[in-house]
Amino acid sequence: MNDLGTMLWKEFTEFFGNRRSLRVFGLAIILMAVLPIFIASKSNHVTAAVLPIFMLIYVNFAALITTAQTGTDSVLHERASHTLETLLATRLPDRVLFGGKVLATVILGYLSAIVTLALQEVGLNLFGKAHGIIGFQSTVNVLLFLVAPLLLTAYLATVAVFVGLRVSDQRSAYLLTMVSILVLALPVILHLVHLHLTLSWVRSAILVVLILDIVLVRLGIALFRRDRLVLYLQD
Amino acid sequence: MDAAISCHGLGRSFGPRSAVSDLDLTVEHGAVFGFLGPNGAGKTTTVRMMLGLLPPSTGRIRVLGLDPIKQGEALRARTGVVLDQVGLYDRLTAWQNLDFAARVAHISAPARRKKIQESLERVELLDRKNDRVSGFSKGMRQKLGLARALLSNPELLILDEPTSGLDPANIKMVRELILSLAKEGGRTIFMCTHHLDEAQRICTQVGIIRSGHLVALGSPEELGAGKVGHQIRIRATHLTPAEAHSTHWGDGVAVLSATEGKEELILEMDVPSEQATEVVVTAMVRQGAGVREVTPLRQSLEDVYLEIVQGDEDHE
Numbered sequence: 116m117n118d119l120g121t122m123l124w125k126e127f128t129e130f131f132g133n134r135r136s137l138r139v140f141g142l143a144i145i146l147m148a149v150l151p152i153f154i155a156s157k158s159n160h161v162t163a164a165v166l167p168i169f170m171l172i173y174v175n176f177a178a179l180i181t182t183a184q185t186g187t188d189s190v191l192h193e194r195a196s197h198t199l200e201t202l203l204a205t206r207l208p209d210r211v212l213f214g215g216k217v218l219a220t221v222i223l224g225y226l227s228a229i230v231t232l233a234l235q236e237v238g239l240n241l242f243g244k245a246h247g248i249i250g251f252q253s254t255v256n257v258l259l260f261l262v263a264p265l266l267l268t269a270y271l272a273t274v275a276v277f278v279g280l281r282v283s284d285q286r287s288a289y290l291l292t293m294v295s296i297l298v299l300a301l302p303v304i305l306h307l308v309h310l311h312l313t314l315s316w317v318r319s320a321i322l323v324v325l326i327l328d329i330v331l332v333r334l335g336i337a338l339f340r341r342d343r344l345v346l347y348l349q350d
Numbered sequence: 351m352d353a354a355i356s357c358h359g360l361g362r363s364f365g366p367r368s369a370v371s372d373l374d375l376t377v378e379h380g381a382v383f384g385f386l387g388p389n390g391a392g393k394t395t396t397v398r399m400m401l402g403l404l405p406p407s408t409g410r411i412r413v414l415g416l417d418p419i420k421q422g423e424a425l426r427a428r429t430g431v432v433l434d435q436v437g438l439y440d441r442l443t444a445w446q447n448l449d450f451a452a453r454v455a456h457i458s459a460p461a462r463r464k465k466i467q468e469s470l471e472r473v474e475l476l477d478r479k480n481d482r483v484s485g486f487s488k489g490m491r492q493k494l495g496l497a498r499a500l501l502s503n504p505e506l507l508i509l510d511e512p513t514s515g516l517d518p519a520n521i522k523m524v525r526e527l528i529l530s531l532a533k534e535g536g537r538t539i540f541m542c543t544h545h546l547d548e549a550q551r552i553c554t555q556v557g558i559i560r561s562g563h564l565v566a567l568g569s570p571e572e573l574g575a576g577k578v579g580h581q582i583r584i585r586a587t588h589l590t591p592a593e594a595h596s597t598h599w600g601d602g603v604a605v606l607s608a609t610e611g612k613e614e615l616i617l618e619m620d621v622p623s624e625q626a627t628e629v630v631v632t633a634m635v636r637q638g639a640g641v642r643e644v645t646p647l648r649q650s651l652e653d654v655y656l657e658i659v660q661g662d663e664d665h666e
Contacts, residue, residue, distance in 0.1 A: 121453040125439070128450075132441045132482075192441075201437030204401050205454050206427035341422070345403045 118207055122215025123222075126189060130223065139184045144227050147177035148234035155244045167250040170235050171259050177231040178264040179271055179296060182224030186275025187288035189216055194280070200348055203341050213339035217272045217332065224268030232260060255317045266324040271296060273331045277338070280347055299324065352415040354379045354506060354538035355400060359409035361562075362395050369395040370562045373409070377555065382532045382539045384549035384570075387559035388659055393542045394434070396559070397510055400540070401426060414506055427455070430499030434510040434542075436491045440484040444475055444494055447483060448501060455502035469497040473527065489520030496527060507531065509541040513548060521545075528552055546652040556651065558658055565658055570651045581606070581647035582627055584617045587640035591615065597637065600629040614642060 130136050151169040193199040202212060232250075239245040250256050275292045282288040355377040362370045370392040377383045387393050398404040400413050402422030411418060416425045438447050448469060452462040470476040473493035483491065492512065499507060512528065513521045529552055532539060543549055549556055550570045558566040558573075566573055586594075591608040594617055599605070602622035609616045621627055631641050 117456070118454075121450070124453065125442075125450045128446055129439060129441045132446075196440050197433070197435030197437040198439055199437075200403075200433055200435070201431070203403055204426060204429075204431040204433065205451075206423050207454055208423055341403050342405055345398055 118211040119215055119218070122207065122211055123219050126215060126219035129189070129192075130185065130219070136185065136188060140181055140223065140227060143177045143180040143184075144231050144234065147173040147180075147231045148238060151235055152238040152242055152244065155239065156242055166239070166244070167256055167260075170232070170239075170250055171256075171263075173235070174228050174232045174260065175264055175267060178224045178228035178268050179293065181227040182220055182268045182271040183275055183289050183292040185223050186216070186220040186272045187279040187282075187292055188285060189220065190276055190279025191283075191285055191288055194283075194348070199344065203344060209340050210336050213276065213335055216276050217269070217335065220272035220275060221265070221268045224272065225265050228264035228268070253314075255314050258314075258317050258321060262321055263324075266321060266328055267296070267299070269328045270299065270324065270331060273328070273335050277335065280344070299327075352412065353377060354381065355383075355411075355413050355540065357396075357409065357411045360396070360399065360406050360411050361408035362392075362399060362404060363407045368562055370399070370559075371408075373559075373562075373564050375557060375564060375567070377538060377540060379538055380535055381555050382528075382553045383541065384553035384556040385540065385542045385559065386544075386546065386549060386556060386655055387542075391559045392562040393559060394510065395562075397433075397508055397540075397542065400508065401429065401431065427502075428504055429506045429508060430502065430504035431508045432492070432495040432499050432510065432512055434514065436495035438483045438486075438491055438494060438498075441482065443480050443482055444470065444486070445479040447494060448498055451498045451501050457502065465501055469501055472500075473497045474523075489516050489523070492516060492520065492524055493527075496524065500531070505537060507537060507539045509539065509543075511542055511544065513543070513545055521548075525552065546650070546655050550651040558655060560658060566654065573651060573654045580620060580622070582619050582621055582630075583643075583645045583647055584619065584630070584634070585611070585614050585642040586617060586634055587614050587642065589615045589617075589634065589637075589639040593637075597633070599633050600626055602626065603630055618647065 130140075151166070151173050154169060155166055190199075193202065236245070236248055236250075239249065240247070250260055271292060274295045275288075278288050278292045278295075282291060353376045355375065357373050357375045360370060360373040360375070361368065373392075373396065385393055385396070395404065399406050399411055400418060402418030402425060405419050413425055414428055418425050439450070442450070445466060448466040449462065452465060457465060466479075467476065470479050473496060475490060475494060475497070478486070478490070483494065486494065496509075496512070499509075509528070513524050516524060525548060528539065528541070531537060532552060532554075541549070541553065554569060556566070556568065556570050556573060557564055591610060594605055594608040594615060599619070600621075602620075603626060604620040606618040606620055607616075608618075619630065621630060627644060631644060634641055
């Protein structure tokens with residue numbers, strides 16, 4: 116636990132000490148907070164029933180952008196500045212190195228989702244499009260607003276760490292990580308016609324993503340081994 | 351007591367290519383070991399196996415009495431490392447870089463502050479403690495890397511090309527730092543280097559690796575001494591170059607060169623042993639020559655190294 120705390124300290128100190136990371140983080144939040152407010156103020160079709168769906172889409176987008184950017188950058192930067200091999204030469208266990216990278220990315224991704232949501236709520240109230248907190252009237256929405264971003268960031272952070280190890284430039288790594296979200300989006304798109312966001316459907320979807328996350332993280336821990344990573348660096 | 355590092359028949363292959371093969375090596379505790387060899391000779395692969403980053407394909411390795419693969423975590427906790435690319439976090443300050451290393455080493459918060467302060471003072475970077483490493487010169491990075499490696503007071507220090515790419519002033523500073531570490535005693539230093547004069551000056555033991563094989567091992571004096579006594583220089587009078595070349599000076603004795611100096615002849619000779627030197631001198635005196643001075647031709651580590659490495663290239 117102490118070691119994981121050390122890794123998180125390092126990841127956050129690096130993140131908050133880097134203007135570029137902060138810029139992406141800030142831009143993703145502002146953009147995704149402003150868009151639903153803008154759409155709601157310009158369109159009469161965005162009713163109170165539809166508004167939470169807009170909010171939800173943009174909250175998750177903010178989380179995904181931040182996660183894909185942060186996860187790939189944290190590994191690519193380690194590779195470029197030759198700190199990864201130095202990190203491997205420390206006493207920190209493999210699972211801590213991997214867990215630290217993934218967890219730091221998840222925390223930052225989830226933080227961006229929560230901040231985006233808070234800004235959306237404030238903005239919609241300020242512009243008179245809502246009165247009080249919206250989107251939390253049902254259990255389905257609570258799950259979608261609070262649990263879905265967490266599970267999605269966990270999935271994407273794990274993918275981002277491995278993409279960062281294999282792809283050599285930031286743009287390609289970012290795009291490839293974002294494309295990986297299609298694996299999750301595809302079943303939703305295919306069933307769009309029949310999609311009813313009932314509580315049981317949302318619960319099932321959350322359960323499926325949770326299982327996928329657990330499998331991915333376990334696979335990540337098994338694959339993130341010093342002897343393999345050194346060979347990646349050698350390549 | 352176990353040696354600090356011991357390898358027996360150690361080998362590592364990458365597919366069909368063998369990077370290190372049949373390496374037998376023992377480094378005693380407290381030694382300053384210089385690991386020499388041309389690029390691609392297998393130095394980095396050996397270091398990686400020592401740190402438990404790569405499992406060996408063949409043979410056995412123990413570092414500080416531990417198996418680097420099975421007990422890697424415990425081993426790395428007792429080892430300080432500066433790799434050929436120092437690997438500092440550019441986005442962090444000098445202090446933060448050391449802070450991270452200290453946290454990794456489980457140094458408590460109050461002790462951490464004191465240790466970081468002392469380490470930065472030792473490498474003369476205390477005034478730059480709050481500066482981001484991205485603005486540091488290569489020399490400053492190397493010094494900070496050394497400070498980081500020393501933070502946990504490791505029993506074994508592994509340095510991969512510690513003065514590579516530095517300007518002369520920084521080379522001197524880093525060398526002096528390594529020398530002072532060596533003099534402190536109780537710590538084993540394993541240093542990969544291309545600077546042969548550095549190895550000669552700092553190391554108590556030297557190994558030369560070529561194409562994955564260890565081809566020479568011993569103290570710098572021993573490696574040079576392999577050649578000492580086999581070649582001598584004699585300053586003689588009343589002797590011409592023609593006489594020097596035509597005379598039989600003893601069995602196995604060969605005149606390599608005979609150069610006329612100011613009222614003397616300078617001879618460089620190959621002799622089979624130290625005793626043969628006496629035979630040569632006696633023969634010269636008997637022939638009526640005067641012998642002013644006899645000196646062994648001491649080969650530097652560089653001569654030995656180049657002989658081995660160039661021999662390899664010729665062989666190839």
